[in-house]
Amino acid sequence: MKQVVAYETSSIETAQALVLNGLGVTIVPEMVIKHDNPSTIRYIKLEHATRTLVFAHVKDFYLSQASKNFIHMAKSTEVSTFN
Numbered sequence: 564m565k566q567v568v569a570y571e572t573s574s575i576e577t578a579q580a581l582v583l584n585g586l587g588v589t590i591v592p593e594m595v596i597k598h599d600n601p602s603t604i605r606y607i608k609l610e611h612a613t614r615t616l617v618f619a620h621v622k623d624f625y626l627s628q629a630s631k632n633f634i635h636m637a638k639s640t641e642v643s644t645f646n
Contacts, residue, residue: 588618605622
């Protein structure tokens with residue numbers, strides 16, 4: 564199955580806004596986790612990354628198969644979930 568990248572950005576704020584609007588998942592540095600509204604975005608810590616990174620996606624929101632595959636790949640390593 565061919566996966567298509569619909570959006571790409573180097574802006575962390577834009578990436579999180581895309582996630583918040585249900586347009587996929589992103590990898591961001593742990594330091595940008597938005598603790599002010601933890602029920603909106605779910606962050607999954609990547610334990611064995613060379614930097615501390617997390618995936619971010621809207622909780623209980625539809626995820627495309629590509630997004631699910633991407634998260635599954637990351638979960639094949641030990642991860643922690645931030646809530």
